[in-house]
Amino acid sequence: MAGTARIIPLTEATEPGFGVYVHWPFCAAKCPYCDFNSHVRHQQVDQDRFVAAFKAEMATTRGMSGPRTVTSIFLGGGTPSLMDPATVDAILQEIARLWHVPDGIEITMEANPSSVEATRFRGYRAAGVNRVSLGVQALNDRDLKWLGRLHDVDDALKAIGLAREIFPRMSFDLIYARPGQTADAWAAELRRAVDLAVDHLSLYQLTIEEGTPFFGLHKAGKIVVPDGEASAALYEATQAITAEIGMPAYEVSNHAIPGAESRHNLTYWRYGDYAGIGPGAHGRLSVGPDKIATATERHPETWLARVEEEGRGFVDCTMLEREEQADELLLMGLRLREGVDLARWQTLSGRELDPEREDFLIQQGFIERLGNSRLRCTPSGMLILDAVVADLAC
Numbered sequence: 001m002a003g004t005a006r007i008i009p010l011t012e013a014t015e016p017g018f019g020v021y022v023h024w025p026f027c028a029a030k031c032p033y034c035d036f037n038s039h040v041r042h043q044q045v046d047q048d049r050f051v052a053a054f055k056a057e058m059a060t061t062r063g064m065s066g067p068r069t070v071t072s073i074f075l076g077g078g079t080p081s082l083m084d085p086a087t088v089d090a091i092l093q094e095i096a097r098l099w100h101v102p103d104g105i106e107i108t109m110e111a112n113p114s115s116v117e118a119t120r121f122r123g124y125r126a127a128g129v130n131r132v133s134l135g136v137q138a139l140n141d142r143d144l145k146w147l148g149r150l151h152d153v154d155d156a157l158k159a160i161g162l163a164r165e166i167f168p169r170m171s172f173d174l175i176y177a178r179p180g181q182t183a184d185a186w187a188a189e190l191r192r193a194v195d196l197a198v199d200h201l202s203l204y205q206l207t208i209e210e211g212t213p214f215f216g217l218h219k220a221g222k223i224v225v226p227d228g229e230a231s232a233a234l235y236e237a238t239q240a241i242t243a244e245i246g247m248p249a250y251e252v253s254n255h256a257i258p259g260a261e262s263r264h265n266l267t268y269w270r271y272g273d274y275a276g277i278g279p280g281a282h283g284r285l286s287v288g289p290d291k292i293a294t295a296t297e298r299h300p301e302t303w304l305a306r307v308e309e310e311g312r313g314f315v316d317c318t319m320l321e322r323e324e325q326a327d328e329l330l331l332m333g334l335r336l337r338e339g340v341d342l343a344r345w346q347t348l349s350g351r352e353l354d355p356e357r358e359d360f361l362i363q364q365g366f367i368e369r370l371g372n373s374r375l376r377c378t379p380s381g382m383l384i385l386d387a388v389v390a391d392l393a394c
């Protein structure tokens with residue numbers, strides 16, 4: 001897997017692809033806004049034991065998917081940069097043993113600036129990782145502290161520099177619509193970020209998720225986030241600045257120079273197949289005309305015990321009805337600037353879009369047709385995406 005990677009341009013990629021996602025569920029600390037499946041352990045994690053379990057679950061999944069050509073691999077978390085390079089190497093080798101992995105496919109790893117170190121980064125690169133996604137989140141120390149991050153701006157800048165030096169491709173995440181953040185302050189921070197970026201940025205609005213410490217504080221009025229109008233202004237500033245520098249949105253929160261879109265995430269949004277490996281991972285696998293949804297046990301040690309006993313940590317393995325597939329296709333596809341393939345939606349749903357609903361949404365400026373075959377949200381429609389999807393799917 002190691003060696004000089006040739007990144008396959010998106011236009012050459014077969015659509016929508018088959019991705020393999022592996023979830024590393026541990027973090028050094030839990031951020032107060034985070035509802036991902038991430039856990040803190042104060043004792044050493046037995047990485048060899050996890051590798052053995054990942055291998056067992058991959059073998060089970062390979063039995064379901066059959067032989068496939070992998071178009072992307074994504075090591076997500078949690079904080080995958082807490083994995084030893086040998087762990088990453090073993091995971092990637094096993095994927096290549098079970099499925100066909102062409103040279104140069106996109107292999108992304110998420111990393112946190114607080115766990116970045118040159119030797120480890122070189123080890124991941126040698127194992128085959130060719131794209132890193134850094135959780136930078138803010139470019140000012142006060143907000144990083146408020147977000148509960150373990151790094152400061154200096155750490156983030158060092159991590160970005162190292163990533164640029166070692167990996168052919170690099171993205172980083174920022175969270176905006178923080179309490180008290182003005183459009184001017186965000187614009188200044190974003191302009192600094194685009195100067196540091198290579199080819200891709202993920203820019204998320206802060207959302208207050210149920211079950212997180214921020215949820216309780218928000219409910220008690222101790223956290224006040226920008227309201228609808230203010231967050232729409234922040235979103236519009238984001239679109240304008242990224243479009244101006246040639247890194248427009250290709251998805252609600254993701255921006256890339258054309259050709260540098262995340263191949264792996266496109267597989268989700270284009271409703272392709274993906275194997276979900278590890279605690280709390282989700283998968284979608286086509287078996288003949290059917291599509292199977294898989295989900296695994298979220299708690300890491302419970303997942304581990306289950307895989308050691310049964311060879312897989314599934315808590316769900318359901319055949320999706322065609323109507324459910326149609327809903328998922330619409331939900332995912334309308335996130336994309338390229339929109340959704342209507343013929344595929346019609347084949348799955350067995351019906352046409354309701355012309356009255358469609359006309360109404362077009363008149364309101366929320367959706368538009370791209371020729372006869374595709375439908376997409378306009379920038380205004382993206383702001384109320386859930387409502388648009390709910391309206392069309394009825």
Ligand code: SF4
Binds near residue numbers: 030035
């Ligand atoms: S580092 Fe990421 S995954 Fe871990 S707790 Fe923070 S936001 Fe969640």
